[in-house]
Amino acid sequence: MELQQLRYVVAIAETGNFTRAAERCRVVQSALSHQIAGLERELGARLFERTSRRVRLTPAGEAFLPAARECLEAADRARAEVAAASGEIRGRLAVGAIPTVAAVDLPVVLKEFRRRHPRVHITLTSTGSEELIEQVRRGSVDVAFLGLPTRAEPKAVQSRRLARGELVAVVTPDHHLADAEADLSSLADEPFVDFRAGHAGRAQSDEAFAAAGVRRDVTFEVSSADLMVDLVRHGLGVGLLPAAYAPRFPDLRVIRLHDAPARVEHLIWGNHPSPAATAFLELITAEA
Template identity: 55%
Template sequence: MDLQQMRYVVAVAETRNFTRAAERCSVVQSSLSHRIAGLERELGVRLFARTSRRVELTGAGAAFLAGARECLAAADRAAADAAAAAGVVRGRLAVGVIVTTAAVDVPELLRRYRARYPDVRVVLRSDRSDRLVAAIRDGDLDIAFLGLPEDEPPSGVRTLVLDRDQHVLVVPAGHRLAGAGPLALRDIAGETFVDFVGGTPARAQSDRAFAAAGLARDVAYEAGIVELMTGLVARGLGVALLPSAFVRPLAEAAPALALVPVVDGPRRIEYLAWSRFNPSPATRALLDVLGVREEA
């Protein structure tokens, strides 16, 4: 058994296709199939159930896949640590980000990072904050940019507070509340709302604010994409509460939207989060680009 065989197994498991897996691994299909068949003989189990149209992991294959991924990650980390000891940062950096990140210009950050560390392969994943935190704890992500309610700090990871922000009401430019002075939640509770999907940290920020005020509201439209949310608002289908630092540039570029302050509206904290257990050289390098001391 060797690392290349493990890479082949992972590629087939992820693509569910021997041809695509071979393309990903830059080998001919016959060679990949031969190496996996040899591994199956060595292990004495079948890793894949295959027909002319389908490829699926067997129970043994699923068990092997988890260990194979751990071995490959350990091998990659060993190579990265060796390179870092010689003054070269290599390897892979997995970055997570929420769609409403505002405290850091992530594309610009990654441009600067690549300019300084061209040998690091950066992968980016967008998701909700709670899943990004779980991915860091599980070792699937190295670092992430989060946004969470004030009373819900991330757990099991190292964090740095990047910004504190308050939501504003986003309404169509012709709405009766456009241009109004600071409002309270009771002034807008009767509106039809556009919001994030229920159960997500982004949605929880508004839900908790209304609950704390003893108010109910109607969320008619749920979406996970901010551009869809603001599009619904611009067309008069509802109003939304969004972080001010994120939505203000959008509103400035979109005359169809207006922002109204809400005195008792939701508040959130943006965090930088990374692993508490021995961050990789690539992670430490990103912290350095951000000007963050690891012991912070």
């Protein structure tokens, strides 16, 4: 069994097609098919079954695929460790971040990391805090930036608090409280645009309104800050954004809240960071 055969198995599983898998692996299809046939003979089981439209994993293939991925990741990790021992950082760095990260200037940090370590392949995923925690646990993301309610802590991962910040209300320029200071109670009759219920980005706002004894109407539930801002721009409701993030939208106005919701941004990583992840963590520490 060879690593190249494992790469072919993963490529076929992900593309569902021998031709596209061969193109991804930069080999002719006949060579890829020959290698898969040899692997199946060695294993004594078929890994794929062909239909008229696509290629599907057999039960044996479904069982084999996770182990194949683990072997390839281990091989990549071994290469990276050897390179790091020689003073060179290489390999993969998968970064995750919430869309409203404000504790660091992420594009600037990524640019500096790439300058220092050009042999590292960097990817970036932007999604919610809960999903990022799970991805770090699984190992599909190496390091991630989260935003959580002040009393919450990420579990089953390594973490460090980066910054605590308050949220502000964002409104259209013609709103009667634009550029003012107010309490949450003054917004009780306003329609709100917010993240979906249960989302970490929503929790701190719900907790703050509950603590203030204020019931509010979340008319629009969204999955991204950009959509929230677009709806606010059209006068459909009031949004809540981190105070350090809101200035990115100069066409909106801010209401500073005396009893504002607050969140803490965290940097998280796995229990056994790769050399690339370790170098990234060191860069963040130096920049902090």
